[in-house]
Amino acid sequence: MNTRFLSLVIVGMVFIGCGGTKNIANDLAVNTPIVSAIHLDKVADDKVPVSINPGRFTKETVVYRLPKVIQGTYAIGNYGKYVDAFKAFDYNGNEMQVDKIDTNSWSINDAKKLDKITYWVNDTYDIEEQGGIGKETPFSPAGTNIEPENYVLNLHGFIGYFDVLKNNQYKLDVTAPKGFIRTSALQKMGSIASEDGRFETSSYIANRYFEITDNPMMYGNLDVEEFQVGDIKIVLSVYSPNKVHSAKSLKETMFKMMQAQKAYLGDINSTPRYDIYLYLSEGKEDSPKGFGALEHHTSTVVVMPENIPEEVLASSMIDVVSHEFFHIVTPLSVHSEDVHYFDYNDPSFSKHLWMYEGVTEYFATLFQVNQGLVETDEFYNKIMGKIQASRQMNDAMSFTIMSENVLKQPYKDQYLNVYQKGALIGMCIDILMREESHGQRGILSLMKELSNKYGKNKPFEDDKLIDEIVAMTYPSIGEFFNDHVIGDIPIDYNTFFEKVGLEVGETQIEANYILMNGMPIVSGNPQDGTIFFTEMALENSFWVEQGVQANDVIKSIDGKELTLQNANQLLQEVYMWEPGKDVEIKLERQGEEVVIKTTTTQGYTMGEGLIEKADATDTQMSLRKAWLKG
Secondary structure, rough: OOOOOOOOOOOOOOOOOOOOOOOOOOOOOOOOOOEEEEEEEHHHHEEEEEEOOOEEEEOOEEEOOOOOOOOOOOOOOOOHHHHHHHHEOOOOOEOOHHHHEEEEEEOOOOOOHHEEEEEEEEOHHHHHHHEEOOOOOOOHHHHHHEOOOOOEHHHHHHOOOEEOOOOOOEEEEEEEEOOEEEOOEEEEEEEEOOOOOEEEEEEEEEEHHHHHHOEEEEOOOOEEEEEOOOOOEEEEEEEOOOOOOOHHHHHHHHHHHHHHHHHHHHHOOOOOOOEEEEEEEOOOOOOOOEEEEEEEOEEEEEEEEEOOHHHHHHHHHHHHHHHHHHHOOOOOOOOHHHOOOOOOOOOOOOOOOOHHHHHOOOOOOOHHOOOOOHHHHHHHHHHHHHHHHHHHOOOOOOOOHHHHHOOOOOOOHHHHHHHHHHHHHHHHHHHHHHHHOOOOOOOHHHHHHHHOOOOOOOEEOOHHHHHHHHHOOOOHHHHHHHHOOOOOOOHHHHHHHHHOOEEEEEEEEEEOOOOOOOOOOEEEEEEEEOEEEOHHHHHHHHHHHHOOOOOEEEEEEEEEEEOOOHHHHHHHHOOOOOOEEEEEEEEOOOOOOEEEEOOOOOOOEEEEEEEEOOOHHHHHHHHHHHHHHH
């Protein structure tokens, strides 16, 4: 997860392979495709009926499960919670006894007679407000949507697995209105129209349950663009309920970004097809609120607010999608046994979130300056932002211990640091390797070597990875790991900046309209329910020019009343303001109304920033060039 706005979270999904097999040779069903069906033509009460036909069992008892946890979210989703009316039927059509073991699991006795199971699935988008983001309601890009114009089919929310048949092939039939546009990277076997021509059933094939969870779909009133980047076919599917944005308007941005990523990665193996699914949220009470993305092996699901300005959406998509695409390096090509043999209902976690998410986020930041998409000053500002954000977390916590225990407290609350300090760990390793190799090697070359050694079908042993990396690199890398990744010593970033002729100093930096130096310039009064400007607003040149004073109460923004209840949503809109926007803000100052009508300009403040040293040596400048452009 990456924080992009005030509370926007981005999640990268990790790759899994098939789990270890059990002794199931005596099951006839083991050689039979599991025939599953999702009936978008029979939606009732915002629920979709699902049927599962596993073939014939020889076992007395079987257990069917939906995931408790899915790869890459590092949080409990409990997808079984959204299943209603779970029923099993024998070959005579009689209903069988089903015992619910836990939230996500159902046990069926006398399984030799089992013909099929059926159940209804509720979506997660429209109940996020009830469950609350972070309260075991799935993060929106990992969730599901059921509405007349759009269906977000993260299949782990609809299709489960039998314990004994996790490695079986799946045949998936999805029936939907004929006019629906449908996109999926799953192998399509064909389509059949209904007799009346109103509906169409598309059939897909998945080689194992992993491919079910790893290939989301989107159905409905979509806007789709396809384009080629090298040898990769990119399919961009956009759902904008009010047609505010389109796939066509984003196509050029995505093309340039992915072209730059391909150039940066070089000869690292990629995928022949990559799908980007973008759902734009209307901001209503029943709309999804967890903005960000979830990565899959060959796709990503992105959720963003629909009212986001076009240029901000384009910039955010570069940050978000580039992060997810870089997961083709790690953990897709380089991952541990915990990832490869992932257990959806009793998972164990790798020690190496510093690599899976941290290095991935570092790549997504570095490639932009490497390929000329941003200037060095913007890159430096992003690095400083990560340093400031990481210092608000526990900076004296072992990263490997946190990773292994990420679902537990106190480690769970530190997860977001994988995108802050985790990326900075990647940066430090990169600079160290550049220094040791006189600019010839960096963390990208290390990941290429690891990818060649392992690859997507061969996991590494979790406890041995760091020793392997040290053996492949330099003793200084081992010291860094022992002190700052395995150990809990905070990193002195000045030591690494010095190597590349940079220093941290006070400088004029661009200021956001609501956040400065990682802190909000407004606060709330719970007694009277108001939001007001703090003293920090007086350090923001834009608001100073508007005559704002400390303790000014913000009554409305562009005609919308600001309250504690809607503050998160409305202030996110302010966060996304760009220069050149006409705005109107009504304030209350000592009982009197003050109205600000203006056009936004770029604000500035004084703060910590990365500065290129005027007296940097040739060696330092050469190393800096290798780091940023090598």
